[in-house]
Amino acid sequence: MGHYQLTHLKELEAEAIYVLREVAAQFERPVLLFSGGKDSIVLVHLSRKAFYPARIPFPLLHIDTGHNFIETIDFRDRLVARLNVRLIVGSVQESIDSGRVVEEKGINASRNVLQTVTLLDTIEKNKFDAAIGGARRDEEKARAKERFFSHRDEFGQWDPKNQRPELWYLFNGKKRLGEHFRVFPISNWTEMDIWQYILAEQIELPSIYFTHERDVFYRDGVWLAAAPFMQMKPTEKTERKRIRCRTVGDISCTGLTLSTADTIEDIIQEIAATRVTERGGRYDDKRSEAAMEDRKKEGYF
Amino acid sequence: MEKQFSNQVYLNMELLRFTTAGSVDDGKSTLIGRLLYDSKSIFEDQLDAVKRASIQKGSEYLNLALFTDGLRAEREQGITIDVAYRYFATPNRKFIIADTPGHVQYTRNMVTGASTANAAIILIDARNGVIEQTHRHAYIASLLGIPHIIVCINKMDLMDYRQDVFKDISAEFQKFADQIFPKKDIHFIPISALHGDNVVKPSTNMEWYKGTLLQVLEAIPIDQDHDLRHPRFPVQYVIRPESNEYHDYRGYAGRVAGGFFHPGDKIMILPSRIQSEIISIDTFNGPLAEAHPPMSVTLTLRDDVDISRGDMITGAEDYPTESCDINAMICWMNPRPLQVNGRYALKHTTRDARCIIREVDYVLNINTLEKISSCINVKMNDIASIWIRTTKPLFFDPYSKNRITGSIILIDEATNETVAAGMIM
Structure with missing residues (x-):
């Protein structure tokens, strides 16, 4: 490696920090979308670095489906207290109670899709003009075409055919009243980059990323967690397994991995040997070939 | 391939960004699919999806181009609408591909993809040779200042892998390139993306050529791609912690756009033209002795001067x-x-x-x-x-x-x- 060449992780970090500072400079009311998953935890870490020694100059927003892994919520509350940042919670249960959305019924019911309405309502209510998200382009084919600065109209919609060209690092955050931006500072990171960075920076993660015993059941090639609100088919039965989460979302759609990995190094080894993409275990993506594309157009994360 | 690396290897990898330019039917999607497939960057579920789709569309073989398929509208029309970004890695480098469409009406996407690229792959169909669109692609690569050009002469299988075909096309491209790239680093490689010749694996059909596209991508020297001579630091954001611990702290955050910065360096601030001196180069992980492109850092200065976003910190004697x-x-x-x-x-x-x-x-x-x-x-x-x-x-x-x-x-x-x-x- 040349003397004046950054390593690829350092270069990705420098790029993400640049994007985060650009958000703070260009927008009046930015917010960071925090799911409790590893990507948003890395985003928070990068935000600390970007504004050091000052505090992170924007709040965190968690869209709470009510169907969470309890470990994620504990982790979230401790992180917020430690960093002294403001946390805003948008509740899907409230959206259901107020009639904004109707809960899905049946075996595959999930609150995943409902989150979009809660997210857009929360953005509008708080007048957020930029929502920083941890989406990566390597995750899914619709995401491969995302910009760093992704414009959303007043309905929160993404128009993939009509995106603004994005050149060099000149990000155009201009918008009309009522419109907002989604900003993705870690667009260029892969799953492996994220894990290597977590290892290199010693970033703390919720315990569900590491192996633990849990009651689970098997459906369509995916292990799902048994929970009171998870409706099971008569043929499905609960089993006790050693598992861990490869991605963390709402319980109803988070596929679990049979695993004994209990350190970051173990996880990296496991991912390196895996032959399935991380979203391959996401039940929400299995609904149709264009599932992510459709949700994104409507305003999903 | 990414999967076999040790953590130590992973921490020493470089990042190379490249863009691909080719006309419709030059086999650009197939080439990218081939790079991903042969470098073992495709996962089983992606492979299964492409196998299913290939059979559904009646393809005789695995349609590698489907790996780069994105939006539904694109699948329906069989075209690429927008710049898509792809990732793969070898033990030396991580690669970001800006996959841009080849249609005439999408020049803007090619310019977009080229803007951040270290290298451009220009694809030429061996049957057609250098055509108008090749000129367009080469010109855009030169206009956008891409430092390294790799010309892949594709579909060599359809020209019986003949060396004279490769030589003639290379010479013709070089003639045009002489007008637009005075001192550029240009490589020519004969390939068949469909069959995998000289993409990741050396071809057995072209003994007259040594080397592969991947070898070139891994070897291109990129540490001089930034301007390292003239110090340029556009101020992006002013950091004022407003805390007791850092009561009087005023840091100028930004990404180094050129040259080197060190504590003690005399600098000038534009537009005020006030001169000052760097006290420290701060980061979350501690102060640095040196900053260069493309690092994101925070500078503190000796004098309390009025500096805001959009100002530029430059060399005291070396300014734009x-x-x-x-x-x-x-x-x-x-x-x-x-x-x-x-x-x-x-x-x-x-x-x-x-x-x-x-x-x-x-x-x-x-x-x-x-x-x-x-x-x-x-x-x-x-x-x-x-x-x-x-x-x-x-x-x-x-x-x-x-x-x-x-x-x-x-x-x-x-x-x-x-x-x-x-x-x-």
Whole structure:
């Protein structure tokens, strides 16, 4: 490696920090979308670095489906207290109670899709003009075409055919009243980059990323967690397994991995040997070939 | 391949960004699919999906192009609409591919993909040789200042892997390249993306050629791709902690756009032209002894001067041009044509300004490189030389010297759309 060449992780970090500072400079009311998953935890870490020694100059927003892994919520509350940042919670249960959305019924019911309405309502209510998200382009084919600065109209919609060209690092955050931006500072990171960075920076993660015993059941090639609100088919039965989460979302759609990995190094080894993409275990993506594309157009994360 | 690396290897990898340019049917998607597939960057579920789709569409073999398929509209029309980004890695480098469509009407996407690239792959169909679109692609690569060019002469299988075909096409490309890339690093590789010859694996059908595309991508020296001579630091954000511990702290956050910065260096601040000295280069992980492109750092200065976003910290004796009158080559990117005497918002480094387009010098026919001065009608996908006047001075270098301090975008103030990308002359 040349003397004046950054390593690829350092270069990705420098790029993400640049994007985060650009958000703070260009927008009046930015917010960071925090799911409790590893990507948003890395985003928070990068935000600390970007504004050091000052505090992170924007709040965190968690869209709470009510169907969470309890470990994620504990982790979230401790992180917020430690960093002294403001946390805003948008509740899907409230959206259901107020009639904004109707809960899905049946075996595959999930609150995943409902989150979009809660997210857009929360953005509008708080007048957020930029929502920083941890989406990566390597995750899914619709995401491969995302910009760093992704414009959303007043309905929160993404128009993939009509995106603004994005050149060099000149990000155009201009918008009309009522419109907002989604900003993705870690667009260029892969799953492996994220894990290597977590290892290199010693970033703390919720315990569900590491192996633990849990009651689970098997459906369509995916292990799902048994929970009171998870409706099971008569043929499905609960089993006790050693598992861990490869991605963390709402319980109803988070596929679990049979695993004994209990350190970051173990996880990296496991991912390196895996032959399935991380979203391959996401039940929400299995609904149709264009599932992510459709949700994104409507305003999903 | 990524999966076999040790953690130590992973921490020493470099990042190379490249873009791909080719006409429709040159096999660009197949080439990218081949790179991903043969470098073992495709996962089982992706492979299964492509196998299923290949069978459904009646393909006789695995349709590698489907790996790069994105949006539903694209699958339906069998085309690529927008720039898509792909990732793969070898033990030496991680690669980011900006996969851009080859259609004539999508020049703007190619310019977008090229803007951050270290290298460009230009694909030529061995049956057709150098065609008009090849000129267009080569010219855009040169206009966007891509330091390294890799010409892949594809579909060699359909020309019986003949060396003379490869030689003739290479010579013809070189002739055109001599006009537009005076000192560029150009590589020529004969390949068959469909069969995998010389992409990741050496071909057994072309013994007369040694090397593969992947070898070239891994070996291109990229540590001199940034301007390391002239210190340039556009101030992006001012950090004021407003805490007891850092009561008087004032840090200037930004990404180094050129040259080196060290504590103790004498610097100048633009536009005020006040001189000062760097006290520290701060990061979350501690202070640094040196900063260079493309690092994101925070500078603190000896003197308490008024500095805000859009100002630039430069060498005390080595500073860029400062002017309101700017000549730029632009690529127009919007269906609404350029308005002479029209007013636009402008972005340059971290500086926002407004400008008026005073004059169109000429529109370039990028197939023939002919300058058309009589035509002042600049439409979408046109390349033109224009003069603008800005409401406040910009601090810039020619794009050929520094791609960061030499680039601008223009924004339509009515629609907020990015309408042009500009390279300052």
